[in-house]
Structure formats: structure tokens, C-alpha cells
Amino acid sequence: MAATLSPSHRFSGLRLSTSLPSPSPLRLAFPVARKPLRGVAVCMAGTGKFFVGGNWKCNGTKESITKLVSDLNTVKLESDVDVVVAPPFVYLDFVKSSLSERIEISAQNTWVGKGGAFTGEISVEQLKDIGCSWVILGHSERRHIIGEDDQFIGKKAAYALNEGLGVIACIGELLEEREAGKTFDVCFQQLKAYADAVPGWEKMVIAYEPVWAIGTGKVATPEQAQEVHMACRDWLKKNVSAEVASKTRIIYGGSVNGGNCAELAKQEDIDGFLVGGASLKGPEFVTIINSVTSKKVAA
Numbered sequence: 001m002a003a004t005l006s007p008s009h010r011f012s013g014l015r016l017s018t019s020l021p022s023p024s025p026l027r028l029a030f031p032v033a034r035k036p037l038r039g040v041a042v043c044m045a046g047t048g049k050f051f052v053g054g055n056w057k058c059n060g061t062k063e064s065i066t067k068l069v070s071d072l073n074t075v076k077l078e079s080d081v082d083v084v085v086a087p088p089f090v091y092l093d094f095v096k097s098s099l100s101e102r103i104e105i106s107a108q109n110t111w112v113g114k115g116g117a118f119t120g121e122i123s124v125e126q127l128k129d130i131g132c133s134w135v136i137l138g139h140s141e142r143r144h145i146i147g148e149d150d151q152f153i154g155k156k157a158a159y160a161l162n163e164g165l166g167v168i169a170c171i172g173e174l175l176e177e178r179e180a181g182k183t184f185d186v187c188f189q190q191l192k193a194y195a196d197a198v199p200g201w202e203k204m205v206i207a208y209e210p211v212w213a214i215g216t217g218k219v220a221t222p223e224q225a226q227e228v229h230m231a232c233r234d235w236l237k238k239n240v241s242a243e244v245a246s247k248t249r250i251i252y253g254g255s256v257n258g259g260n261c262a263e264l265a266k267q268e269d270i271d272g273f274l275v276g277g278a279s280l281k282g283p284e285f286v287t288i289i290n291s292v293t294s295k296k297v298a299a
């Protein structure tokens, strides 16, 4: 297993194959201790289950979503995967009632506290009322387009977790931050805001989504993604606990598709994906879900 190798072994084959600068491996504290596998088929942290989320963003109509749901209902999904889809709010109830129970639903956002006089917002209680079990928080589109900050996102995560929702907690750096060598600083600061706020980590999934890779077709190389995932796990180990570091799933998002998912999935610290555009195409999303098999082979 890679965890038994020295840092130099782990990175001896590092391929920095895009023009995008990678954070220096030298800034990482190695190695990150991972618990030995206890006979599980999938080489990863957490519950032993790969996690794949489909973030449909502000896309779809009743017609296209009916087709997508029907595609998802007719395929066989690998059993070692937690699958969650996040339709726009207005279709949540429809998707919940028409989608196979095998797939859970997630909101793409929620209000920061109890509902009330907050025009245009949707509360955690309302999400629970229609059977929604997850919420995506801290997505870069909400950070950088809507202007949500770390503290506000942390409060949302705390409220949602306290009320029993699972949280897909996004982090990730802008291109200029990566180019300035600040990838880890940005990710760690965003992680800290969650860590300072949340009551526990059992229902937290971290989604590392480099902003330069979202919707651009410029996917991080498996090595670039693994490097940041491992650094985040190490940060959790040092700043939260070894148990949380070991158990929390860290998933990758940013131009994941049917062609690149298998190589990404093989990376030790990549525990699944958060998929945007490709999650709108049923067969391709299923390919990504089933890329867990590459992980099994790598293990």
C-alpha cells in the first residue's frame, strides 16, 4: 500500500502534466498515516464506501430531469458506493419521489438557521420534510459569485449537521491562488472554518474542487488531486483528530468525466467525486459511479 512508502517513493513518479503549477510537495508533512484496511474491498478512508455526488447546479427542466431520473433508475450501480444527486430546489421533491431509493438527494444550499422571514431561502427543516438527506455547502460558485464567506458557510454547516443533514463541504483554490503557491493555505483556511464551527464529522464529506477545474475541462491530474487530498487529510489529523482524518471521505470535483474518473479513483486519498456537467448525462454519471471498481483493483 502506498501509505507504507516513504515520501520520496510516493512522489517519485509525480507527473505535473498541465501548465498549472502544483503546490510544492516539500511543504507537506509526510507521510499521512492511514489506518490499515480491515479486509474491506475498497482502498479508502471513511465508512468503506466510495461517495459520488451529482451536482446538477441550475440546470434542467421537468422534461430533461424526468429522462435523467429514468436513466438512473434503470442501471445497475456498484454496491460499494454512496450515490447522491443534487437537483435544483424546485425539482427536489419530484426527484425524491421518482428516483430509486438507492440514490439519496441533496440540496445545493440551505438557509443558515431556522426558517422564517427570509425571502427566497429554503430551510433545513423544509429539506428534511421532503426527505432530503444532504446539502452541498461552500461551493465555489456560492463563495465567488454569491459572496458567501468562510464563517457564514461554517455556520450553515453547523446548523445543518445539528439538524441531522449530511454536509458535502466544498473547498478549493482559485487559479491565481494556485499560481501564487497558496493552494494549501486556501484549502486549510476553508477547512479550519468548518472545523471551528461543526459539532462533529460523522456526516461531513469534504469536496476538494479547484476552482480552475470547475466547468473548464481542465481536470486536475490524479497526482495534483491526490497531493491536495493527502494534505487535507494530514491537516485534519493534526488539527481535528487522527480518527476524523482517517474516516472522513475527501472527494474530488472539477471536470470529472467518464474518461478521467478511473485514473482519479485509483488515488489513495480520493474517496469519490462531486460531478457537475457529467452528472447531467445518465450513462456517463453511472460510469463515474462505477469507477469504484478501479479503486478496488488499485487496492
Ligand SMILES: O=C(CO)COP(=O)(O)O
Residues within 6 Å of the ligand: 055, 139, 209, 213, 214, 215, 216, 217, 253, 254, 255, 256, 274, 275, 276, 277, 278
Ligand atoms: O462544480 C462541480 C461540482 O460541484 C464540478 O463541475 P464540473 O464537473 O462541471 O466541472
